[in-house]
Amino acid sequence: MIKKYGWEKNDMVLNEYEKRKSWTSAYLRDKFCVGFRTTLRCKAINNFIKSLLELVQNLEHALRDYRHNELVSQFKMVYGKLILTTGLEALELCTVKFYTSEVLGKVKTKIQRVVALDIINEENISTTVVLKVECDMRQHIYNVLYYRNTKNMKCECSL
Incomplete structure (x- = not known):
């Protein structure tokens, strides 16, 4: 409209254009915005979007590190x-x-x-095997019961 009427160099038009930031508050004066102005809402939305973007970037970085560590571990396992x-x-x-x-x-x-375990004696009693085991770590002899039916073991030391 300014170009259409040739007002590009008109001081009054340029002065009004410089005041354009206050136009919104005059236009929205009778609108209910819970105490927020339009620019404040935009800033809040921009901050929220920025924090979401940072979250996604951090997750991407963590995932990249995880994949890298998996590849290094796999390489060491295959070629180490x-x-x-x-x-x-x-x-x-x-x-x-x-x-x-x-x-x-x-x-x-x-x-x-x-x-570190050394079996000293083995005795079969029905479905149970009784083992006398010497433990090098504790310098002690333990009785270990092995139940063939349930495939469970029990030791005196409860380990």
């Missing part, structure tokens, strides 16, 4: 050198196929506890 540390090499080699290196460390400690 296996060092056999327990006395049960066959069992240890079998566990390598199923566990990552982090979990394998925990499994190895369990295997080492089994290696």
Whole structure:
């Protein structure tokens, strides 16, 4: 409209255009907005959208880190050198196929506890096997009951 009537250089029109930010408050004066002005609502919405965007970016970053760690773990499992540390090499080699290196460390400690046990005597009583087991870690002899029917074991030490 300004170009149509040639008012581009008119000082009064330019002065009114500079006051354009106060136009909205004059126009919305009789409208109920719960104490918010239009610009405040826009800022609140923009802040909300900005926080959502930051949340999505942080989730994406965490997911990227998780995938990276999984790839590194898988690479180590496939191409890493296996060092056999327990006395049960066959069992240890079998566990390598199923566990990552982090979990394998925990499994190895369990295997080492089994290696520390030495069966001194085995006695069959019906469906129960009574084992006398010496534990290198505690320097003690324990009685272990193995129930063949239920495939459960019980030890004096309750471990």
